[in-house]
Amino acid sequence: MFRLLEESGFEEVRSAVVPNFRFRKSSTQHAAEAYGVKAVMMTAMKPASA
Amino acid sequence: MTNAAELQASLEAQLKGEIMRMYQEVGDHPDREFHFYHGREAAEMFGYPQEWLDRAPSGAVASFAGVGNPLERGNLRSGETVLDLGSGAGLDAIIASRQVGPTGKVIGIDMNPAMCLKAKANADAGGTAMECREGRMEQIPLPDASVDVIISNGVINLSFHKRRVVQEMFRVLKPGGRMSITDIVSAKQLSQSIVNDPKLWAS
Numbered sequence: 001m002f003r004l005l006e007e008s009g010f011e012e013v014r015s016a017v018v019p020n021f022r023f024r025k026s027s028t029q030h031a032a033e034a035y036g037v038k039a040v041m042m043t044a045m046k047p048a049s050a
Numbered sequence: 051m052t053n054a055a056e057l058q059a060s061l062e063a064q065l066k067g068e069i070m071r072m073y074q075e076v077g078d079h080p081d082r083e084f085h086f087y088h089g090r091e092a093a094e095m096f097g098y099p100q101e102w103l104d105r106a107p108s109g110a111v112a113s114f115a116g117v118g119n120p121l122e123r124g125n126l127r128s129g130e131t132v133l134d135l136g137s138g139a140g141l142d143a144i145i146a147s148r149q150v151g152p153t154g155k156v157i158g159i160d161m162n163p164a165m166c167l168k169a170k171a172n173a174d175a176g177g178t179a180m181e182c183r184e185g186r187m188e189q190i191p192l193p194d195a196s197v198d199v200i201i202s203n204g205v206i207n208l209s210f211h212k213r214r215v216v217q218e219m220f221r222v223l224k225p226g227g228r229m230s231i232t233d234i235v236s237a238k239q240l241s242q243s244i245v246n247d248p249k250l251w252a253s
Contacts, residue, residue, distance in 0.1 A: 008220050040118075041231070044228065045226070
């Protein structure tokens with residue numbers, strides 16, 4: 001997503017992990033961890049000149 | 051159409067159906083348990099201030115199914131036009147509506163017309179104004195350069211066409227406009243068995 005935002009013209013792309021995100025079901029959480037799944041917060045800006 | 055294209059189209063149709071079913075269930079039966087946290091428990095987990103949740107209609111809070119708090123860094127200002135991509139039962143849109151005030155405007159987009167009706171009913175119950183349009187995030191039903199801020203919560207990851215979604219977000223934002231989203235990402239390529247299973251993808 002980060003790369004897609006930059007490639008689409010967004011500037012000042014920032015991301016941070018949502019610290020408390022997890023799945024309720026432990027089986028889903030374990031599968032998610034195996035794939036490095038996490039929730040992130042992303043902010044970006046469309047250039048004023050665009 | 052080639053076999054690969056037919057398979058892709060079939061998967062997308064199944065995924066759309068599964069997503070609509072799952073989030074409609076959260077909206078209609080928030081008392082049920084899902085594999086993800088939802089409702090007030092989830093919103094509190096992601097740091098939504100108690101004051102926001104206390105002021106929001108109970109139906110919108112109970113059916114909240116986000117993965118974080120996109121409003122935390124949204125810095126919404128009075129008079130701004132906000133787009134909530136995948137507005138669901140409307141909690142984020144309703145909070146945003148309070149933040150932009152009567153001179154601002156909040157537009158929700160959801161592919162499920164029933165969820166749009168639910169969000170609108172929740173907004174009305176809370177005495178806030180929001181507009182909700184049925185539509186797809188790959189083809190946002192708004193003109194170019196028409197919104198100041200885009201928020202979204204756990205929705206973009208559900209699309210097979212994320213590049214298209216991001217291009218559409220860029221298109222509808224005004225120059226100098228900004229986005230603040232929370233979503234799910236994976237560090238590793240998901241296995242084909244997950245990609246080919248609409249139930250898992252919708253998760």
